[in-house]
Amino acid sequence: MNKNLVARTRIAAILVACSLVGMLTQRAQADGVNRPYDWLVNVQTQQLSRQFEYTGSTLRPVVKTSMKYYEDSDPSRSTDYEYIWYHDAKPLGVEKLHTFDLRSGDAIAINIEHKNSPATQAEHKAAANAIIHIVLDAYLNRNSVALVKVPFDSFDDIIAELQVEHFVLQNDSGADSPNPTGVNIFVASDPPGKSNSFTYF
Numbered sequence: 001m002n003k004n005l006v007a008r009t010r011i012a013a014i015l016v017a018c019s020l021v022g023m024l025t026q027r028a029q030a031d032g033v034n035r036p037y038d039w040l041v042n043v044q045t046q047q048l049s050r051q052f053e054y055t056g057s058t059l060r061p062v063v064k065t066s067m068k069y070y071e072d073s074d075p076s077r078s079t080d081y082e083y084i085w086y087h088d089a090k091p092l093g094v095e096k097l098h099t100f101d102l103r104s105g106d107a108i109a110i111n112i113e114h115k116n117s118p119a120t121q122a123e124h125k126a127a128a129n130a131i132i133h134i135v136l137d138a139y140l141n142r143n144s145v146a147l148v149k150v151p152f153d154s155f156d157d158i159i160a161e162l163q164v165e166h167f168v169l170q171n172d173s174g175a176d177s178p179n180p181t182g183v184n185i186f187v188a189s190d191p192p193g194k195s196n197s198f199t200y201f
Helices: 003-031 121-140 152-164
Strands: 039-048 062-071 079-087 090-096 107-114 144-151 167-169 183-190 195-200
Touching (some): 039 121, 062 121, 121 152, 144 152, 152 167, 152 183
């Protein structure tokens, strides 16, 4: 066989392989595959109808967040954790269902989902506050937050609400260079396509 043809074939194969590795790396970063975690904390938002509906009421709309967690290796054994009711990003009440008794030192992911679609702005505000609530619980329990997943269609609004809550966007350092002086979170959309890193000082 012609040596030039063999060399060209090898070069072409190397280029294809490099291209595939690059695509897989980008997809893994977008999916959060390179951010392993031991537990998943699921937060479901639902805007409630007919709550505090009376003349002169200023407590509308009300959003209920239902939180549960489970070990990532066994999703069938989930533990109901808390219900929190929100109005305009402020908690109105909480029902504690269980302690946050994840193994200290384990990494967690937070997953936001909406019971109904499309989600309302009130739900975006509640979701952002619920993320902060779980991040603080994790911090107190010595759990690192490896990933926060939010619905793709809600990503921009939830990101904006996190910034209202004083989370600072890491434009320069990126997701893999966390700020050592603050609480860091990496937020990615589900399905993939958007992501940002934040620090809370």
